Amino acid sequence: MTRLIAGRYRLVAELGRGGMGIVWKAWDERLKRHVAVKELALPQGPDHAGRGETEQRFLREARAAAALDHPHIISVYDVIEAPGEPVFMVMRYVPGRSLQEAAPLPPDRVRVLGLALLDALETAHGQGIVHRDVKPANVLITDTGHAVLADFGIAAVADATHSLTRTGLVVGSLGYIAPERFSSGTVGPESDLWSLGATLYYAVEGRRAYRADDGMEVHIARLMMGEDPEMDRAGPLAPVIAGLMEKNPARRWDHDRARRALNGEGTGPTRSLPPVRRWAASGAARLLAALSLSLVLVGAIAYSAAGHRGPERPGPGGSATPAAGVYKRMPDLCGYLKRNELRGRRELAADDLLDVTNNSREANCGWKSSGSPVRFTLIISAELYGGETVAVGEMADHTLGRSSSGVSADNPTVTSRVEGLAEEAVKSVFDESRGKRGRHNSTVVWFRRDNLIVSAHYMQFEVAPSRETDPRGMTSERALKIAGMLDGFLRDEPENQEEPIRG
Structure with a gap:
């Protein structure tokens, strides 16, 4: 019955x-x-x-x-x-099917679809609501071709209910989450518009702009390294999709500019988006948000900060106040690399970094090359913990492959201890990813000195891969080299400081 x-x-x-x-x-x-x-x-x-x-x-x-x-x-x-x-x-009740099932569609149909969704989002943003999960599966198309945006289950609402979103999560669906949600944790109309661009890309091309089937870490690296997706079927929609998917939210097309372009009018300058309250996770939570994967909805991914022990939080046997002899402020690791090994190299902008926090307790910086068949990206992150015991526990997580900074079952790795580096060190070599445009390899090395943990993440992308090279070995060697340089700096540099960095 x-x-x-x-x-x-x-x-x-x-x-x-x-x-x-x-x-x-x-x-x-x-x-x-x-x-x-x-x-x-x-x-x-x-x-x-x-x-x-x-x-x-x-x-x-x-x-x-x-x-x-x-x-x-x-x-x-x-x-x-x-x-x-x-x-x-x-x-x-909307009879029909989702855009995920209907794609690919002709550019003209996608143009009409884009205008409808753009208008829907502008209405939501004007009332202080950010959808946060715009994707093809949440766009329903009726039998008559009418499009409806569904599933506001993880929407961020600018009223008292917004406290429900302050959990250190970056919630959404992998492949449709805007870059700044990883780099700064902010949620605003701009991030919905990036997701709309990714949705229109899928609608016309029949595939995701950024693959999500080869591991979360590789996906984020591909997104942050600036490899723009190829468009084969978009035709006149290509500039609109590219404008909406601009990585820098300050340069991203807004509702009005995208609408005029979809209507075939001149686009002109980008206007300011409507003010909507934005929520940002803590520095540690942002990094974790990008690197710890769990399913929260069908087809939705939540990057969770659960279980991470931040630098100010004592752990078992730890103390919120640095003990004597441990670091009490962050050494100038980034400045050292900038003055030496990476002098003259192109520094990563804030939008390219997973975390942009730099203060007495955290350091984050990066560099990348461009224009050659072999390109690299290097990201350095460091955190001071409340005591040495807390840092030892964090390193144990890295060694066991359950680290808050990168290893998950969705992204298999080879993790091993590194002898002779600092007080303890561990290395993770991520599985190689191959695509039409080349191959990607990545290695991260973590090492600990007292209550300080430093990571050197070296990523390499080869446009024309050669069978004669060993890219996994190369990324491993270079990550270890950078980590070794930083460890040497920590051994020698603190004694020359006018203001001691140890307590």
Whole structure:
């Protein structure tokens, strides 16, 4: 027998399942029409706090979508709550299929689709709502070709509910997350527009602009290294997609410029986007957000900072106050490399770095080459921990391959200890990635001196790979060389400081 919800909505067939619950096709017996009903899946067990948070998130989706009266945004009709019963959200039923299923489409159809989604996002942004998960699977296309933006389940809303997003997570779907969400953790209209560009790319090309099937670390490196995706079918849409997918949010096309281009008008300068509250994770959380993978929705990825012990937080046996003899402020590691090994090399801009924090407790910098068949990117990160014991525990995570800074089951590596470097060191050589444009190899070396942990991440991209070279060996050798130089600097440099860096 079919279920009847609230004496009105009869569940007819299951449409899909996700991290938040089940979506049903249902019949509204009062208004005699089909509707979609999302049934919230609550956490099982005694975790009442977790259940309450899940309900809040579910209701936030309902409020976010219900606040937006727009023909290209899914309509929410009702929310049904009853003590001891699941929560249900009743929405407009959209017969048809998702853009993910429909692509590739002709450029002219994608142009019309882009105008519809652009208008929907401008309405949401004007009301202080950022979708955060714009992607082909969340664009529904009716049998008549009408497009609707769905699933506001992880939207950031600029009201009291925004506290639900302050968890150190970068939430979204790999391949559709804007670069600045990794580099700075900010959420704003610009990031939605980048995701729209990636969605239009998929719509016309039938593939993701940035592959997501070869590991998270490789995906982020490809995104940050500035390799613009090739467009074979986009035709006149190519400038629009490129403008929306501009890596620097300050130069990215806004709603008005993209609309004029889609309408065939002159684009002119980019205007300011509407003010929307932006949320930023902490420096440590941003790095973790980019490097620890877990599934939170069907097709959605959340990069979580859970379990990371930041530099100011004591761990077992640690102290929030540096003990005598440990580092009390950050040595000038980046300045040393800039003056020596990497003198004259091109420094990475803030938009290219996973983390841009530089202060007495953290250091982040990078360099890259360009214009040759073999290009490299080097990223240096360092953190001071509250005590040596805390740092030792963090290094143990690196050694076991469960580090907050990079190793996951989705990105297999060869991890090994490094002898003779600092007090302890570990190296991870990431699996090689090959594509139409070349091959990518990457090695990261972490080493510890007292309460200071430094990482040297060396990435190499070969446009014309040679079978005679050993790229994994090359990246490993160069990462170890840089790490060794930094360790030597730490052995010698502190004694020459006018202001001691050790306590």
